[in-house]
Amino acid sequence: MAERTIAWPKFGQAQILGKDTPRVYDGAKKALGLAKYAADMNTPGTLFARLLTSPHAHAIIKSLNVEPAKQVPGVKAVHVFRGVDTEVRWEGELIVAVAAERPEQAEDGLRAIAIEYEVLPHWVDDFDLAGAEAAKITDKGEPLKLTKSQGNQKKGDVEAALQEAKYVHKGTYGSAVITHMCLEPHGSHCEWKGDQLISHLSTQNVSGTAGQFAGPLGIEEAAVSINCEFIGGGFGSKFAADEWGIACAQMAKETGRPVRLMLDRGTELKVAGNRPSSLAEVTVACDADGKITAWDSNHWGTNGTGGGTVSLTVTPYVYDPPNRRRTATGIVTHTGPQRAWRAPNHPQACAYTQTAIDDLAAVAGIDSLSFVRKNLDITGRPAVYAAQLDIAAKLMDWQAKWHPRGKGQNGSVKTGLGLALHTWGGAAHAATCLVKVHPDGTVETFLGSQDIGTGIRTSIGVVAAETFGIPMTSVRVHIGSNKYPKAGPSGGSTTIGGVSGPVRRASQEALWQVLDKVAAKHSVDFATLAVKDSKVWSGDKEVCTWKQACSLLGPMGIEVRGEGPKDDGLTSAQVGGVQMAEVEVDTETGIVRMKKMVAIQDIGLVVNRLTAKSQVLGSLIMGIAYALSEERIMDPKTGRFINADLENYKLPRIGDVGELVVEFYEPESEYSRGVIGIGEPPVISPGAAISNAVANAIGVRVPILPLTPKRVLDAMKGA
Amino acid sequence: MAKKRIVSTTINGDVTEFLCEPRQTLLEVLRDTLHLTGTKEGCGNGNCGSCTISMNGRPVTSCLVLAVEAEGADLRTIEGVARGSALDEVQQAFLEEAALQCGICTPGFIMQTEALLAENPDPTEEEVRFYLAGNLCRCTGYDKIVRAVLSAARKRRMTAEAAK
Ligand code: FES
Ligand code: FES
Numbered sequence: 001m002a003e004r005t006i007a008w009p010k011f012g013q014a015q016i017l018g019k020d021t022p023r024v025y026d027g028a029k030k031a032l033g034l035a036k037y038a039a040d041m042n043t044p045g046t047l048f049a050r051l052l053t054s055p056h057a058h059a060i061i062k063s064l065n066v067e068p069a070k071q072v073p074g075v076k077a078v079h080v081f082r083g084v085d086t087e088v089r090w091e092g093e094l095i096v097a098v099a100a101e102r103p104e105q106a107e108d109g110l111r112a113i114a115i116e117y118e119v120l121p122h123w124v125d126d127f128d129l130a131g132a133e134a135a136k137i138t139d140k141g142e143p144l145k146l147t148k149s150q151g152n153q154k155k156g157d158v159e160a161a162l163q164e165a166k167y168v169h170k171g172t173y174g175s176a177v178i179t180h181m182c183l184e185p186h187g188s189h190c191e192w193k194g195d196q197l198i199s200h201l202s203t204q205n206v207s208g209t210a211g212q213f214a215g216p217l218g219i220e221e222a223a224v225s226i227n228c229e230f231i232g233g234g235f236g237s238k239f240a241a242d243e244w245g246i247a248c249a250q251m252a253k254e255t256g257r258p259v260r261l262m263l264d265r266g267t268e269l270k271v272a273g274n275r276p277s278s279l280a281e282v283t284v285a286c287d288a289d290g291k292i293t294a295w296d297s298n299h300w301g302t303n304g305t306g307g308g309t310v311s312l313t314v315t316p317y318v319y320d321p322p323n324r325r326r327t328a329t330g331i332v333t334h335t336g337p338q339r340a341w342r343a344p345n346h347p348q349a350c351a352y353t354q355t356a357i358d359d360l361a362a363v364a365g366i367d368s369l370s371f372v373r374k375n376l377d378i379t380g381r382p383a384v385y386a387a388q389l390d391i392a393a394k395l396m397d398w399q400a401k402w403h404p405r406g407k408g409q410n411g412s413v414k415t416g417l418g419l420a421l422h423t424w425g426g427a428a429h430a431a432t433c434l435v436k437v438h439p440d441g442t443v444e445t446f447l448g449s450q451d452i453g454t455g456i457r458t459s460i461g462v463v464a465a466e467t468f469g470i471p472m473t474s475v476r477v478h479i480g481s482n483k484y485p486k487a488g489p490s491g492g493s494t495t496i497g498g499v500s501g502p503v504r505r506a507s508q509e510a511l512w513q514v515l516d517k518v519a520a521k522h523s524v525d526f527a528t529l530a531v532k533d534s535k536v537w538s539g540d541k542e543v544c545t546w547k548q549a550c551s552l553l554g555p556m557g558i559e560v561r562g563e564g565p566k567d568d569g570l571t572s573a574q575v576g577g578v579q580m581a582e583v584e585v586d587t588e589t590g591i592v593r594m595k596k597m598v599a600i601q602d603i604g605l606v607v608n609r610l611t612a613k614s615q616v617l618g619s620l621i622m623g624i625a626y627a628l629s630e631e632r633i634m635d636p637k638t639g640r641f642i643n644a645d646l647e648n649y650k651l652p653r654i655g656d657v658g659e660l661v662v663e664f665y666e667p668e669s670e671y672s673r674g675v676i677g678i679g680e681p682p683v684i685s686p687g688a689a690i691s692n693a694v695a696n697a698i699g700v701r702v703p704i705l706p707l708t709p710k711r712v713l714d715a716m717k718g719a
Numbered sequence: 720m721a722k723k724r725i726v727s728t729t730i731n732g733d734v735t736e737f738l739c740e741p742r743q744t745l746l747e748v749l750r751d752t753l754h755l756t757g758t759k760e761g762c763g764n765g766n767c768g769s770c771t772i773s774m775n776g777r778p779v780t781s782c783l784v785l786a787v788e789a790e791g792a793d794l795r796t797i798e799g800v801a802r803g804s805a806l807d808e809v810q811q812a813f814l815e816e817a818a819l820q821c822g823i824c825t826p827g828f829i830m831q832t833e834a835l836l837a838e839n840p841d842p843t844e845e846e847v848r849f850y851l852a853g854n855l856c857r858c859t860g861y862d863k864i865v866r867a868v869l870s871a872a873r874k875r876r877m878t879a880e881a882a883k
Contacts, residue, residue: 022815030822031810033757033797037823040756048751103751104742183761183769183823183857232759232823233857265762453821453858610817617860618820646766646855654861655848 002515002529006505006568011671017466020610024472025457035230038202039262041189047076049261050106052096054088057122057334057639061086068112069098074105077251089305090336091640092270099251099259122334124634126277126302132331139332147307149328156323161294165285169360173352174279175705176631179269184232186272187262190249197249198225204234205489207448210482212241226482234452236340237273239489269644273339277301278310278348282356290366290374292321299328303338310348317353318379318421334639343680347687351705354420354688362405381576385421388578388600388665395598395661396580406699412588418692419580422684426677427573428497428565429488435506438557441547442474449479449487449499455611456495462608463500467507469531470546493677497571500607500675504570506562517552572673575602579685581693590709592628592694594658602665604676616662616682623686624652629706728789731799739786746770746781757797757826768854769827772796778834797826809871818867820858828854832868840876
């Protein structure tokens with residue numbers, strides 16, 4: 001029945017919302033190879049750019065002559081990023097871009113450039129804090145900087161609590177720097193039409209990048225058109241126009257030709273972002289009952305030349321004991337700068353917190369699951385975690401499989417179990433949706449948003465189709481252009497709430513306008529009207545078809561705008577999740593094999609079950625990746641990122657992930673919380689859960705992620 | 720600069736001639752010269768499988784094939800998989816089972832799956848994981864890809880049965 005209240009359908013009454021909906025709008029294009037990504041843009045006359053990057057981690061450019069490049073056949077433009085006397089601060093930093101008729105000619109152009117560097121001493125080791133302190137290395141003419149974290153990091157009385165504690169555990173933990181490794185690198189295709197810049201940009205931020213082009217190019221923001229129909233992964237690294245994007249636009253302007261500039265794989269990994277490392281010396285204590293009483297931690301790591309490390313705001317992770325102290329030192333390294341990486345700070349904090357706590361449980365002789373249960377009262381979502389732990393334990397068959405640490409089967413291959421908890425916000429970002437209802441009953445939605453692979457197009461269609469009671473195929477969804485109403489960047493799991501709220505609001509208001517016409521025309525009470533199966537109903541009586549109803553709108557149809565977020569219950573924030581891992585460790589080779597992961601995720605109201613589940617599954621492999629294999633390896637001698645390619649930067653393959661079990665925690669109480677984003681939270685727990693499982697299997701902690709065979713064997717040798 | 724060569728091939732059933740430099744890869748020619756951009760580039764060195772196509776019935780990573788090597792070859796790319804505008808069983812299964820997210824790895828996975836099913840119409844889960852190990856995906860969790868491949872195989876076998 002039509003009520004003039006903005007709300008979701010009542011629990012259990014939705015037609016499409018919350019069901020499994022395949023990607024009706026763009027899935028076929030992807031499967032057919034017809035989806036166009038930035039690197040696929042190739043309008044007539046397109047020039048192709050290649051980049052000269054620094055082979056040194058730290059150097060001054062002493063001389064640079066790009067003139068010979070301009071003479072190379074096919075070369076049309078040369079763009080200098082960094083000239084003579086510039087201090088280059090990491091390997092891969094961009095020096096020159098060359099655009100030519102063919103990529104090989106651009107490469108010929110690069111080879112013709114004459115450049116000389118004065119190589120300076122570098123520092124790339126983020127694990128060795130003492131070494132960084134002792135190294136007499138300068139950066140920007142000053143001694144290598146170490147930054148201490150500021151602010152009030154203390155709570156309670158840690159010393160006294162450690163004195164009083166029954167069990168105290170001390171250990172070192174951490175995780176290495178990793179990259180985003182989007183399968184489509186960063187880049188764009190730029191073309192000018194008169195004074196208009198048309199950029200096909202691989203971006204998570206369609207509505208927010210025009211100004212980043214306009215400023216440096218000295219043009220009006222209104223003259224910039226940003227287009228991104230498809231993007232091959234971003235994971236937090238693609239929010240900006242970036243200097244290479246601006247160079248692309250500049251070279252296009254200069255030559256009067258379209259230019260395509262995509263980073264090559266190696267450069268991508270060196271310059272386009274990474275996740276900071278975080279090492280920690282942790283002391284953690286509990287009382288005789290296993291209640292955590294104190295946390296004391298000292299952190300270090302790097303985010304590149306910025307000299308930061310993880311933020312301590314979520315340390316210790318999930319648990320908030322009465323006494324805590326935490327300090328951090330960021331190390332300046334001559335490495336590329338960090339960017340937001342799926343759930344910034346959380347995976348690292350989860351990894352060092354929940355491994356340390358699991359070790360404390362082992363010291364106290366309490367099994368991991370009971371220990372976690374005893375401490376749920378110092379988490380933000382005790383009831384949710386408790387319920388999720390029960391579900392997860394059942395799906396994992398925890399009780400039957402559990403053995404105390406290191407006390408599993410004999411033989412060289414050992415199995416183990418581990419678990420971890422996580423939390424995330426996932427509130428809606430700001431966005432506006434324009435909904436058009438045409439006189440023939442078809443509907444269009446417009447949002448300056450982007451589909452970073454999550455299936456947001458389909459989710460928008462689900463919400464509109466649900467609201468109007470029409471099939472998804474009667475809704476056309478438009479995103480991917482900054483000329484549509486503004487929508488926030490896709491980061492922080494904010495998009496699903498960000499777009500579904502405004503789409504629902506605009507659609508409901510448009511629906512009411514249609515139903516007002518129907519009520520007047522057919523002399524029925526508005527309050528009795530409802531839409532379903534492309535028909536308008538009064539109670540169980542069919543009044544007219546949806547198409548007939550829309551014909552009452554007149555030849556122009558209607559347009560309605562919906563905004564968000566609003567405080568009307570369509571969206572909210574804060575979720576918790578529990579994950580359990582089962583691994584098999586070959587103690588002779590040090591190889592860890594995933595047997596099974598169970599992920600239980602609190603999600604609020606599910607818009608599209610199929611794609612929501614994909615977010616969790618995708619998170620699990622990304623988690624398995626940083627837990628077991630992927631890391632940036634810097635060569636201390638040359639200062640180079642020596643595994644910056646897809647052969648030596650190890651990602652899990654399809655046979656490496658084991659069995660993945662995903663369930664949402666969604667009692668009615670969750671549904672009524674409205675839509676909450678969950679693209680990030682499930683990527684947080686795998687590091688700790690898998691590390692705990694490995695410790696359970698082999699009886700010792702492998703302190704640093706990823707748990708490579710070498711680290712596993714080293715840990716066992718040390719034991 | 721080396722002289723350009725004319726290469727004659729059959730691509731997706733059509734006789735196709737193209738001009739290329741000896742140093743150009745087949746991937747580059749497909750994408751930039753012939754505008755068959757469904758074949759993607761993830762790494763350029765044979766490690767991600769995004770550029771997988773079929774060459775004389777065998778799956779190859781086209782970034783590791785020189786365009787001149789395609790002389791006389793029968794090539795099939797993702798654009799040639801569908802029957803007209805209708806998705807084939809593999810494409811349909813990838814769509815229905817949500818085995819694609821950002822979609823950049825999808826053409827490569829589909830081409831490798833086509834090769835698998837041509838060789839082995841009834842693969843086990845283990846065989847699927849083994850055969851697709853050269854293809855990387857950063858988004859999907861792989862799980863749904865395995866389900867999609869198995870379901871496509873089932874459907875294709877059923878269609879073949881029915882046709883007997
Ligand atoms: S682009 Fe050919 S295998 Fe990656
Ligand atoms: S779907 Fe994005 S890489 Fe596979």
